[in-house]
Amino acid sequence: MAERIASTPAAWIGQALLYAVFALIIGVFSQWPAYRHLDPGQALIKVSFNHQGKPVSACRPATEQELGKLPPNMRAPMVCPRERTPITIEMDLDGTAALRHVAVPSGLSRDGASAFYQRLPVKAGTHRLAIRVKHDAQSPGFDFERQATVTLRSAQVLVIDFDPGKGGITLQ
Amino acid sequence: MAALQSLHALRLWALALYRRLEQAFDRVFGASLNPLRHLGSLGFLLFWLLAISGIFVYILFDTSVVGAYRSIDQLSKGPWYEGGLLRSVHRYAADGFVLVMLGHLLREGLAGRYQGFRRVPWLTGVPLLLLAFVSAIGGFWLCWDQLGQFSALATAEWLDRLPLFGSPLTRNFLTAAAVSDRLFSLLVFVHIGVPLLLVFGLWFHIQRISRAAVFPPRPLAAATTLTLCVLALAAPVQSHGPADMAIVPAQLQIDWLLLFVHPLTYATSGETVWALLGVSLIVLLGLPFLPQPAPVPVATVDADNCNGCRRCFDDCPYQAVTMVAHPTRPARQLAQVNADLCASCGICAGACPSATPFRGIASLVSGIDMPTLTVDAMRRQLREGLAGLARGGPRIVVFGCRQGAAADRLAAPDVLCLNLLCAGQLPPSFIEYALRDGADAVLIAACEPAGCEFRLGSRWTLERIAGAREPHLRDSVPPDRVTVAFADAGEEASLARALDALRQRLRAMPPPPVDDRIAVHG
Numbered sequence: 001m002a003e004r005i006a007s008t009p010a011a012w013i014g015q016a017l018l019y020a021v022f023a024l025i026i027g028v029f030s031q032w033p034a035y036r037h038l039d040p041g042q043a044l045i046k047v048s049f050n051h052q053g054k055p056v057s058a059c060r061p062a063t064e065q066e067l068g069k070l071p072p073n074m075r076a077p078m079v080c081p082r083e084r085t086p087i088t089i090e091m092d093l094d095g096t097a098a099l100r101h102v103a104v105p106s107g108l109s110r111d112g113a114s115a116f117y118q119r120l121p122v123k124a125g126t127h128r129l130a131i132r133v134k135h136d137a138q139s140p141g142f143d144f145e146r147q148a149t150v151t152l153r154s155a156q157v158l159v160i161d162f163d164p165g166k167g168g169i170t171l172q
Numbered sequence: 173m174a175a176l177q178s179l180h181a182l183r184l185w186a187l188a189l190y191r192r193l194e195q196a197f198d199r200v201f202g203a204s205l206n207p208l209r210h211l212g213s214l215g216f217l218l219f220w221l222l223a224i225s226g227i228f229v230y231i232l233f234d235t236s237v238v239g240a241y242r243s244i245d246q247l248s249k250g251p252w253y254e255g256g257l258l259r260s261v262h263r264y265a266a267d268g269f270v271l272v273m274l275g276h277l278l279r280e281g282l283a284g285r286y287q288g289f290r291r292v293p294w295l296t297g298v299p300l301l302l303l304a305f306v307s308a309i310g311g312f313w314l315c316w317d318q319l320g321q322f323s324a325l326a327t328a329e330w331l332d333r334l335p336l337f338g339s340p341l342t343r344n345f346l347t348a349a350a351v352s353d354r355l356f357s358l359l360v361f362v363h364i365g366v367p368l369l370l371v372f373g374l375w376f377h378i379q380r381i382s383r384a385a386v387f388p389p390r391p392l393a394a395a396t397t398l399t400l401c402v403l404a405l406a407a408p409v410q411s412h413g414p415a416d417m418a419i420v421p422a423q424l425q426i427d428w429l430l431l432f433v434h435p436l437t438y439a440t441s442g443e444t445v446w447a448l449l450g451v452s453l454i455v456l457l458g459l460p461f462l463p464q465p466a467p468v469p470v471a472t473v474d475a476d477n478c479n480g481c482r483r484c485f486d487d488c489p490y491q492a493v494t495m496v497a498h499p500t501r502p503a504r505q506l507a508q509v510n511a512d513l514c515a516s517c518g519i520c521a522g523a524c525p526s527a528t529p530f531r532g533i534a535s536l537v538s539g540i541d542m543p544t545l546t547v548d549a550m551r552r553q554l555r556e557g558l559a560g561l562a563r564g565g566p567r568i569v570v571f572g573c574r575q576g577a578a579a580d581r582l583a584a585p586d587v588l589c590l591n592l593l594c595a596g597q598l599p600p601s602f603i604e605y606a607l608r609d610g611a612d613a614v615l616i617a618a619c620e621p622a623g624c625e626f627r628l629g630s631r632w633t634l635e636r637i638a639g640a641r642e643p644h645l646r647d648s649v650p651p652d653r654v655t656v657a658f659a660d661a662g663e664e665a666s667l668a669r670a671l672d673a674l675r676q677r678l679r680a681m682p683p684p685p686v687d688d689r690i691a692v693h694g
Contacts, residue, residue, distance in 0.1 A: 014200035031425035
């Protein structure tokens with residue numbers, strides 16, 4: 001009537017072996033095989049920004065008709081668009097176009113910040129970088145440009161950020 | 173429809189394979205201590221180990237950018253008894269938790285336990301998979317070594333593939349200046365909060381079953397804990413170098429059991445992994461809604477015969493029986509069956525004191541009964557079968573279980589087989605009745621208690637026969653004429669051996685007193 005319970009020496013050895021297998025599976029696969037995220041001899045360039053572009057157009061005086069539709073306390077003399085300029089970024093690497101992206105402003109009215117993140121693995125060594133950013137639809141061409149020659153060690157990370165309040169295009 | 177049938181056939185084939193593995197483990201561990209039969213409760217054990225070791229690590233944890241690495245690294249560099257052991261146990265218990273959780277999912281899935289009354293436990297179990305991985309991955313970040321740095325960035329990059337956040341999460345880990353002490357307070361909050369959600373989810377997961385196994389048998393718990401401790405001493409977990417956002421960690425000793433999603437993301441793409449996750453969740457959450465077999469009639473209550481004794485209420489493995497006020501008898505209770513929860517196992521019928529074949533009424537009606545196999549039908553089959561058994565040698569009645577080994581294959585001129593919905597459906601008085609009505613012995617074929625399809629059927633049967641549970645087998649029944657054999661589906665040979673052993677034992681025994689054997693009932 002008793003349940004089957006294994007208590008022979010062979011069963012004890014078997015149990016020890018199976019517990020050892022359990023430990024082995026955990027012990028091995030919790031650290032093996034080693035993972036290499038970036039190939040040897042490579043570095044990583046991260047391009048990222050989180051910035052609100054300039055308004056897409058200039059403010060203009062409100063017409064009499066527009067003002068008449070508004071309550072007296074809301075009759076601002078100038079009408080300014082909410083929508084922001086999509087931020088365009090371009091990067092040349094050693095004279096070749098390596099990146100071009102237009103980051104659309106967030107929000108239903110496109111009045112939020114434009115955000116971007118991109119990683120570019122490159123060979124370690126010296127590289128010529130040319131970065132251009134446009135954040136104002138009303139100005140011709142790019143608003144910020146920066147050229148730099150950088151020497152990247154293997155596995156080094158170079159962060160390219162954009163913030164006009166901190167000097168525009170920054171390399172860290 | 174053809175595709176569904178093919179999948180069903182594939183599932184049954186895989187289930188048969190799994191059962192073979194389980195039975196092989198039975199031979200080594202014994203069925204009652206077989207880890208493959210206790211995956212759910214082992215998950216609970218590992219969770220408690222995680223909680224205990226985690227609390228200790230948290231006490232010594234410094235929630236700052238520099239302090240996080242230093243405090244965790246010191247645990248590994250100091251003597252094992254100062255925290256190194258517990259840190260390693262914490263990690264390895266997490267690995268073990270994921271393994272047994274996936275094993276539990278596989279076992280229950282192959283057994284088709286996602287439909288009908290098991291739908292809710294299945295559906296509440298699926299989100300726990302996500303919570304477990306979220307919690308585990310967050311734990312690596314807290315170490316804030318290069319592995320934590322890699323995991324944090326990889327997770328952020330993966331999450332950023334979804335248009336959920338206004339600003340990319342990755343920017344929080346872009347440079348050393350972006351990582352603040354406050355971030356670690358948040359991470360600690362997440363790493364404690366998510367496991368608390370997991371506990372809450374586990375509570376939901378086991379809500380619909382009574383006497384849920386939230387702790388494995390002690391020898392199994394001790395052996396599992398010891399195994400993890402030995403592993404922690406033999407291969408203590410070490411931190412990588414401190415996180416440095418200016419470099420990409422060259423080579424990582426990654427935990428593939430917990431962090432496999434990161435290499436998978438980089439080997440494919442974030443979108444691919446999101447799609448895989450979405451499809452997996454849809455499949456898992458959709459399984460309970462596949463076309464189901466026709467529902468089996470559930471237990472029914474007869475108010476005139478229910479005396480409100482609560483035994484069915486106590487014995488139901490799925491909390492399908494509740495007690496309500498009796499409609500006609502003041503101060504009495506009446507059992508009530510919730511059809512959504514009822515597994516149609518018949519364990520309640522086996523528990524009913526009115527389900528005794530010794531009652532004189534022509535048509536036996538008990539307080540709670542199964543429409544598919546009533547106690548009256550059982551008594552009739554038993555009477556007719558006993559009358560037809562060959563005389564001249566030992567006559568044996570086998571009460572089989574439809575979920576376990578096919579007892580019908582034992583049928584012979586001197587053997588009467590009655591297949592029950594579950595061994596737990598057998599009221600013990602039927603054993604005495606069979607012996608009094610001409611049987612020389614009774615063999616009860618039950619599933620392994622740790623593998624009972626309806627969880628508690630075999631356990632209650634054993635306890636009822638041993639006199640430890642009501643309704644119990646009367647002391648006057650000779651114990652050497654009653655045998656319980658545990659045999660799961662596919663173990664018919666084992667059942668046949670048990671029958672042969674019983675036959676041989678009977679031949680060596682004197683016949684029971686004639687008066688008892690020819691007693692006529694009803």
